[in-house]
Structure formats: structure tokens, C-alpha cells
Amino acid sequence: MTHTPDSPPSNPAASAAGETAPDTALTQAELGHLRHCVRLAQAALDLGDEPFGSLLVDADGAVRFEDHNRVSGGDATRHPEFEIARWAAAQLSPAERAASTVFTSGEHCPMCAAAHAWVGLGRIVYAASTAQLGAWLAEWGAPAAPVAPLPIRAVAPGVPVAGPAPELAAEIRALHARSRGIVE
DSSP: OOBOTTSOOOOSOOOTTSOBOOSSOOOHHHHHHHHHHHHHHHHHHHTTSOSOEEEEEOTTSOEEEEEEOOGGGSOTTOOHHHHHHHHHHHHSOHHHHHHOEEEEEEOOOHHHHHHHHHHTOOEEEEEEOHHHHHHHHHHHTOOOOSSOOOOHHHHOTTSOEEBOOGGGHHHHHHHHHHHTTOOO
């Protein structure tokens, strides 16, 4: 069963630049999960928020939790990856967390990467990297994020990471351009 922050919880029993190629090519199922993240990012943008979306997928391939950015309400920690870490810490065993994968439209920021590692979540697969987003922002003359643009491996070196997914770069870029009022 998939949960969002607004749904009831389930029964707990029931490279340094961020451009890291996956150990193996992403499967069609993994790309499908990333496309779902892009749809969540679109939903965030449609609601007036920044375009980021994420999923927590268990070892059996089931989506256990999904969310999108909710920072427009004033709480800058309401990133979907951070919400996944909070939910997983409360709802999953350490073994379930370690066996899970977080799929996300954008590479974790340092705050989210730290939360991911502290909670003991497994692999991260992202569609667009921190380096890509930073380059797009610079190209558009948009302000950078208020924290250093560190790749996941710089913050959480023990977490397996795969990304970016070149197949989704144009779509992610377009969402971020639109969020800043840029027409490409």
C-alpha cells in the first residue's frame, strides 16, 4: 500500500560531482519509478511548489510511500526525501529500510542525504543531479540554493547511488525552468 504524508500509516509488520553512472543500467521498472517521481514533481509545481518528487520502494518493488515538495508553506525542510526518511523511521524495521530504494526526480540535497543515511535507507536512484540543476540555475541567472551543492556521496559515502537518468533530463529541466518563469 502506498502512503503519502496525508494518509494513515501502515502496519509496520504488514562520483564526487554527483554524476555517477549506475553500477548497471537502470531497468525499465526503475525508469518507471523515476517517471512517477517526475509526475510527482509536476504535481508539486502545479500546486505552486518547487518541482521535486520521490518514492520509497521496498525490496519486492512495491511503492510504500510517495511525496512531493511542500516547502511553499514556509517549512524549508518539507522535501519529499526528508519526509520519506521520517516515515520510514517510524514505519519500517531497520532491515526493511536497508533493503529499500528511494527514487527521486532530483539528487538529494545535503539535508536529505544525511537524513537518508541516519535512518539507514538503502539505494538512491535519481533522475537529475545536483550538478545538472546547478548548471541550469547558473545558465538562467537564478539564485543558487542556500546550502552547498554537495553530491550524495560527499554527505553519505556508504549509500549506493545511481543517476542521473539522461532519458529524463529534458523533462526535469523544463519543470525547473517553468518553476522560475523561464520559457524555453
